Amino acid sequence: MGKITVVGIGPGSAEDMTPKAKKAIDDAQVVVGYNTYIELIKPMLATKEVIGTGMMQEVDRCKMAVESAANGKDTVVVSSGDAGVYGMAGLVLELVLQYPADKRPEWGGTVAGISAVNAAASVLGAPLMHDFAVISLSDWLTPWELIQKRVKLAxxxxxxxxxYNPKSKSRPDYINEVQKILLACRDGKTPVGIVTGASREQENCVVSDLAHFTDEEIGMFSIVIIGNSQTYVQDGYMVTPRGYKV
Amino acid sequence: MGKITVVGIGPGSAEDMTPKAKKAIDDAQVVVGYNTYIELIKPMLATKEVIGTGMMQEVDRCKMAVESAANGKDTVVVSSGDAGVYGMAGLVLELVLQYPADKRPEWGGTVAGISAVNAAASVLGAPLMHDFAVISLSDWLTPWELIQKRVKLAxxxxxxxxxYNPKSKSRPDYINEVQKILLACRDGKTPVGIVTGASREQENCVVSDLAHFTDEEIGMFSIVIIGNSQTYVQDGYMVTPRGYKV
Structure with a gap:
């Protein structure tokens, strides 16, 4: 029986991938992932069997990965960021647990990676720092009503x-709805940071405010961080104070 | 003028520290941190000037670090996990921005690390996976009423x-209050995972449920992850489905 491991490769650059993640990939015979992520780690894959698939094919991709391990090959599934945050950790684990115990591939666990939200925050300054909520605006697997409710409560x-996933072609207006919901309970001057491709070559970062941030370019792979009532911007850096007297 | 950089060293093991974090520490002349974290990376510090201080001395420690950089020495402040999540990134950046521009040390930025919540999740299986809220129960810098409100809304x-910081000697009962608040809106069978010292030698992990988890050992450095209405436990793993049909 082979082993299956889910690996978070971090935001993109090799400098942000942990030694544990690198070793898991190096040790594997088969590497499975979304084509874009496979591309990010291509130099590591020269001698590997690689299974890359397109977007929206997550279930097929993860099934192939689990089968590969069940057939005796040590296999890793790679996710960008942390595989446990909107990544493939859950899906792969669910599929593994569906196998009867005697045919189940060995679960190699999840190797944590630098999550996209932490990478984006580090680019902006120190915008998280305090209690925070992470919400995906993708309604592919979650009803839009529940997403709106979560935004309101947060x-x-x-x-x-x-x-996460703040905008896509099929739902260009959700981000405006989110803005409307938040303007009902938060000042229009609240700082908002938008980071696209954190830690990749094409990294882009904009700091705006709640009343205007939807005028900026926002894509499917942007992370949008909206400050709390204490967040401020100084010299271009976004800071949420933890509360220390300084 | 020296450079000041805030570095997240990850949950504790060298295998979880990114090459970027390692390089930032290697390149620095002075390394500043809480004694426990300094201990974790001691092998890297042989030739460095080291400033370690105890708990509750965050402001003094960060002031010393910024002064060290202002005096011409390249300095890093280390935080465990990700420095941008209840870490030192904000405090250091605030202190740097207080310097007049002509005397200000160069801001080397924040190097993101594996956050404690991601490390804890990887130990438990795949409990995050979907929208999540991160809340510290420490009332040292945040009113307890606000913490309770956030727990209720989440x-x-x-x-x-x-x-984070689910329990300390000075507030042993907050976790019971949190349990009470959540039992009013979530089933007692909701899975709850408790991870202490993730990715360190003394790592400890328990899976319980919302009605009983407060009977388990919980410390100041434990991370407690409470599932949503879809989270389940199978074969000891805690899984929050993303919603894929499998």
Missing amino acids: GEGDFVIAL | GEGDFVIAL
Whole structure:
């Protein structure tokens, strides 16, 4: 029986991948992932069997990976960022647990990676720092009503809010709805940071505010971080004070 | 003028520290941190000037670090996990920005690290996976009323909830209050994972449920992850489905 491991490769650059993640990939016979992520780690894959698939094919991809391990090959599934945050950790583990115990591939666990929200925050300054909520605006697997409810409650709780998948062609207006919901409970001057491709070559970072941030370029792979009532911007850096007297 | 950089060293093991973090420490002349974290990376510090201080001395420690950089020495401040999540990134950046521009040390930025919540999640299986809220129960810098409010709102929003600093000698009962608040809106059978010292030698992990988890050993450095309404436990693993049909 082979082993299956889910590996978070971090935001993109090799400098942000942990030694544990690198070793898991180096040790594997088969590497499975979304084509874009496979591309990011291509130099590591020269001698490997590689299974890359397109977007929206997560279930097929992970099934192939688990089968590969069940057939005796040590296999890793790679996710960008941390595989446990909107990544493949859960899906792979669910598929592994569906196998009867005697045919189940060995679960090699999840290797944590630098999550996209932490990478984005480090580019902006120190915008998280305090209690925060992470919400994906993708309604592919979650009803839009529930997403809106979560945004509203996080807004009322004065959480710093990090948005994943803030915009796509099929739902260009969700981000405006989110803005509307938050403007009902948070000042229009609240700082908002938008980071796209953190730690990759094309990294882009903009600091705006709640009343205007939707005018900026926001894509499917942007992370949007909305400050709490204490967050401020100085010299271009976004800072949420933890509360120390300085 | 020296450079000041804030570095997240990850949960503790060298295998979880990114090459970027390692390089930042290697390049520095002075390394500043809480004694426990300094101990974790001691093998890297042989030729360095080291400033280690105890708990509750964050402001003094960070002031010393910024002064060290202002005096011309390249300095790093280390935080465990990710320095941008209840770490030193914000405090150091605030202190740097207080310097007049012509005397200000160069801001080397924050190097993201594997956050404690991601490390804890990887030990438990795949408990985050979906929208989640991160809340610290420490009332040292945050009013307890606000913490309770956030717990309640996150509970109502069916967020997965990750608790930092869940217990200390001065507030042994807060975790019971949190349990009470969440039992009002979430089933007592909701899985709860408790991870202490993730990725360190003394790593300890327990899976319980919302009605009983307060009977388990929980310390100041434990991370408690409370599932959402979809989270389940199978074969000891805690899984929050993303929603894929499998």
